[in-house]
Amino acid sequence: MTKSADLDGFRAEVSDWVQSNFPSALKGFDLGADSPSEKGVSGEFRAWRQALADKGWGTPTWPKEYGGAGRSDPEAKVIRQEIAKAGAFNPIPPMTGMGVTMVGPTILEYGTDEQKAKHLPGIASGEVRWCLGLSEPNAGSDLASLSTKAVDEGDAFILNGQKIWTSGAHISQWCGAVVRTDPKAKKRDGISFVMLPMDQKGVETRLIKLISGASPFCETFFNDARADKSDLLGDLNDGWSVVKRLLQHERQSQTSAPAAVKIDQEPLQEQAKRYVGTLEDGTLADPDLRLRVVENLMDAEAHKLTVSRITAEAKGQVKVSAAASILKNSMTRVAQTKAELTLEMMGNQGIGWEGEQFSEEELRSVRDWLMGKAMSIYGGSAEIQNNIISKNILGLPETTQQG
Amino acid sequence: MAALTEEQTLIKDQATSWASAEAPVSKFRAMRNEGTEVGFAKPTWDSMVEMGWTGILVPEEYGGSDLGYLTFGLVLEELGKQLAASPLFASAYVGATALLLAGTDEQKSSHLPRIVDGTEIVTLAVDEGPRHAPARTAMEAKSEGGKHVLTGSKTLVLEGMSATHFIVVARSTGKVGEAQGLSLFIVSADAAGLSRRPMKTMDSRGYAELSFDGVEVSDADLMGPAGQAGEVLDEILDRARAGVGAEMQGVGSQAFAMTLDYLKTRKQFGAVIGSFQALGHRAAELFAAMELARSCGEAALQEIDAQSNSVAKACSLSKAKVGDFLHTMSNQLIQIHGGIGMTDEFDAGLYLKRARVLETLYGNQSYHRDRYARLLGF
Numbered sequence: 001m002t003k004s005a006d007l008d009g010f011r012a013e014v015s016d017w018v019q020s021n022f023p024s025a026l027k028g029f030d031l032g033a034d035s036p037s038e039k040g041v042s043g044e045f046r047a048w049r050q051a052l053a054d055k056g057w058g059t060p061t062w063p064k065e066y067g068g069a070g071r072s073d074p075e076a077k078v079i080r081q082e083i084a085k086a087g088a089f090n091p092i093p094p095m096t097g098m099g100v101t102m103v104g105p106t107i108l109e110y111g112t113d114e115q116k117a118k119h120l121p122g123i124a125s126g127e128v129r130w131c132l133g134l135s136e137p138n139a140g141s142d143l144a145s146l147s148t149k150a151v152d153e154g155d156a157f158i159l160n161g162q163k164i165w166t167s168g169a170h171i172s173q174w175c176g177a178v179v180r181t182d183p184k185a186k187k188r189d190g191i192s193f194v195m196l197p198m199d200q201k202g203v204e205t206r207l208i209k210l211i212s213g214a215s216p217f218c219e220t221f222f223n224d225a226r227a228d229k230s231d232l233l234g235d236l237n238d239g240w241s242v243v244k245r246l247l248q249h250e251r252q253s254q255t256s257a258p259a260a261v262k263i264d265q266e267p268l269q270e271q272a273k274r275y276v277g278t279l280e281d282g283t284l285a286d287p288d289l290r291l292r293v294v295e296n297l298m299d300a301e302a303h304k305l306t307v308s309r310i311t312a313e314a315k316g317q318v319k320v321s322a323a324a325s326i327l328k329n330s331m332t333r334v335a336q337t338k339a340e341l342t343l344e345m346m347g348n349q350g351i352g353w354e355g356e357q358f359s360e361e362e363l364r365s366v367r368d369w370l371m372g373k374a375m376s377i378y379g380g381s382a383e384i385q386n387n388i389i390s391k392n393i394l395g396l397p398e399t400t401q402q403g
Numbered sequence: 404m405a406a407l408t409e410e411q412t413l414i415k416d417q418a419t420s421w422a423s424a425e426a427p428v429s430k431f432r433a434m435r436n437e438g439t440e441v442g443f444a445k446p447t448w449d450s451m452v453e454m455g456w457t458g459i460l461v462p463e464e465y466g467g468s469d470l471g472y473l474t475f476g477l478v479l480e481e482l483g484k485q486l487a488a489s490p491l492f493a494s495a496y497v498g499a500t501a502l503l504l505a506g507t508d509e510q511k512s513s514h515l516p517r518i519v520d521g522t523e524i525v526t527l528a529v530d531e532g533p534r535h536a537p538a539r540t541a542m543e544a545k546s547e548g549g550k551h552v553l554t555g556s557k558t559l560v561l562e563g564m565s566a567t568h569f570i571v572v573a574r575s576t577g578k579v580g581e582a583q584g585l586s587l588f589i590v591s592a593d594a595a596g597l598s599r600r601p602m603k604t605m606d607s608r609g610y611a612e613l614s615f616d617g618v619e620v621s622d623a624d625l626m627g628p629a630g631q632a633g634e635v636l637d638e639i640l641d642r643a644r645a646g647v648g649a650e651m652q653g654v655g656s657q658a659f660a661m662t663l664d665y666l667k668t669r670k671q672f673g674a675v676i677g678s679f680q681a682l683g684h685r686a687a688e689l690f691a692a693m694e695l696a697r698s699c700g701e702a703a704l705q706e707i708d709a710q711s712n713s714v715a716k717a718c719s720l721s722k723a724k725v726g727d728f729l730h731t732m733s734n735q736l737i738q739i740h741g742g743i744g745m746t747d748e749f750d751a752g753l754y755l756k757r758a759r760v761l762e763t764l765y766g767n768q769s770y771h772r773d774r775y776a777r778l779l780g781f
Contacts, residue, residue, distance in 0.1 A: 267779075269776070269779055269780070269781040270781075272781065273781055278781070282777075282780065282781070283776065283777070283781060284776075284781050290776060290781065291769075291772055291773075291776075293776075293781075294772050294773075294775055294776040294779075295772065297775070297779065298720055298723060298724060298772070298775060299695075301699070301720055302695040302696070302698060302699050302720070302724050303695065305695075305698035305699055305702045306694060306695050306697075306698040308698075309405065309697075309698045309701065309702075312405065312406045313404065313405070313406055323694075326690070326691045326694055326695075329691060330691060330695060383684065385687075386683070386684040386687035386688065387680075387683065387684075387687075389686075389687035389690060389691065390677075390683035390684065390686050390687045391683075393687075393690065394663055394683075394686055394687065394690060395667070396663075396666060396667065396677040396678065396683050396686060397667075397674075397675055397677055397678040398678065399678055399679070399680045399683060
């Protein structure tokens with residue numbers, strides 16, 4: 001247990017280090033704008049990432065031998081806070097795709113020593129980017145009905161099939177994929193989790209254009225793609241338990257504010273006042289909108305308080321838990337409603353697609369609103385989260401559907 | 404549940420087991436069926452006094468234990484689960500708070516020890532119209548050389564029929580609708596010119612309507628400077644709101660527990676109804692709302708204990724969010740239970756009726772949404 005006096009000392013150390021290592025040229029860098037890839041980053045960016053990686057502070061709770069810093073959760077929080085306070089950022093999680101938030105923690109739990117040594121340091125340094133091959137066309141949230149086949153060929157599995165929503169697959173070096181290794185077994189009993197390099201002849205990716213105009217997602221095709229047997233994570237045909245854990249880490253990572261939230265964003269009510277105006281008594285000129293804005297602000301506050309209450313109750317050691325489903329749904333509701341309210345208050349200015357009649361902020365709001373529709377779908381839809389709450393927390397019986 | 408101290412855990416556990424053994428909802432039902440005017444059973448109240456709950460907010464010098472608002476909230480929540488009726492909240496929570504925040508040293512030493520030992524029931528009389536609106540106080544306090552003459556009426560005064568003293572909000576200056584000009588007086592229930600009559604409400608608890616016909620009080624009964632009580636009244640009401648929130652959380656979590664139990668046992672179409680996805684999802688939504696509301700309710704009590712400068716915001720958030728949850732939960736309690744939920748014999752109705760009364764006390768959800776927006780400056 002870390003004493004608070006020690007934490008204060010550590011805080012001072014982190015603060016000093018960030019002050020003297022964060023390049024001022026990177027101030028105001030918009031980390032959330034796009035998935036950053038190796039190509040697009042500057043020398044300063046790379047140097048800052050390397051400096052963080054050398055300290056192990058990009059993944060502070062990971063063991064030192066795998067590129068982390070072996071720090072406690074409260075210490076990791078101090079690092080996060082001090083980095084934010086200095087106007088800096090930690091580029092490593094966004095640089096690794098699904099590496100830091102999902103693949104890494106799962107390898108730490110299920111991986112062999114060799115797998116940990118092979119894969120974790122590259123994630124911790126931010127150099128190796130990962131995507132996940134989970135969903136398939138026609139499978140959606142019903143993940144266990146996947147059909148990508150993996151055939152045992154001695155040292156390797158040979159993969160054939162198609163994955164969808166493989167975020168960042170076009171810029172990833174590695175992929176973690178669930179594949180069917182025993183076609184005769186029951187749905188969940190015949191699948192395995194394999195890791196494979198993306199740079200090989202049998203792997204092809206295509207971008208999927210979304211309603212927002214952006215393409216953060218891909219389709220990935222396996223055509224006799226090869227995954228070494230030594231890269232099978234967990235036991236053969238026990239991939240379902242690996243995936244379940246992976247998805248818990250995913251939900252956990254989706255419960256706090258989305259990475260794209262900019263630090264200096266104008267509060268919703270101030271934005272509303274700017275577009276809608278106020279009455280003599282200072283209240284918003286549109287009383288119906290005013291009440292819906294205040295409800296959203298209250299919901300946001302309730303979400304924030306719940307995150308800190310759950311953290312306090314767990315005494316700083318938050319385990320991946322079913323509570324993540326509650327938080328994911330409440331986060332989603334707050335963010336999606338906020339995006340709707342933003343467009344609504346902008347009125348005619350909130351419907352632009354491009355062109356100079358609209359400000360950058362206005363165009364951005366439209367794209368963010370559309371992009372935000374994915375929040376209640378990815379990582380298990382809102383309905384799937386409700387299934388998890390009713391079954392795992394409330395102990396209600398399995399519904400008539402299998403899922 | 405917030406991370407509790409050992410002492411808080413002990414008190415919460417004591418309240419849980421006492422409420423289910425000594426003051427279960429069946430006792431409340433029996434009291435209701437008898438139709439007492441004061442709206443609580445004397446032995447229940449005596450037992451609470453004996454356990455020291457009346458002293459939770461009161462400093463040791465006045466005979467209390469000074470354990471703070473979160474601790475009191477834990478007790479109120481457990482009592483809320485069983486709908487246990489007593490003057491505990493009105494007197495030892497709101498009355499004591501008013502004395503602590505606004506009372507003179509004389510008023511504190513005269514009343515607080517007697518609140519703690521149960522010989523006095525001190526309650527706040529604030530509302531006059533159908534909606535909670537302290538600024539709309541019309542009761543007149545005419546000042547004439549060391550004396551104040553109170554004329555007007557008060558409605559929905561908690562435990563008004565059993566109260567020995569009223570802390571009365573009256574207007575010394577200004578017009579109805581203005582926050583300025585309000586004063587607080589502590590008035591004995593047997594003061595000349597003061598009359599009360601019971602109000603029968605759907606939650607079968609004790610309320611009174613008060614009529615002040617030229618009631619004379621002295622400067623010694625004035626709490627703080629005349630005409631300047633607006634701010635401290637707000638602080639008192641905020642603490643009261645957080646306390647109501649704690650009880651509401653208890654009523655709501657009991658309603659949720661009853662509903663969940665029913666979902667797991669009631670069979671229809673050959674299956675327990677909780678296996679129907681529509682109902683499973685509804686339960687999940689209610690549970691999530693309950694957890695989010697709890698965070699707001701506990702945060703309000705913690706901010707009061709920490710004397711933070713955002714108590715007002717936290718308390719309005721609590722009253723609104725816990726209120727929204729309880730409103731939905733109490734409706735779903737009936738809906739999910741179906742026909743049985745409509746019968747007087749089953750407890751659901753008691754919870755629904757209490758829920759609606761608690762929502763209106765010290766400002767309903769729309770009052771607090773409006774207030775929250777104003778506090779944020781829009």
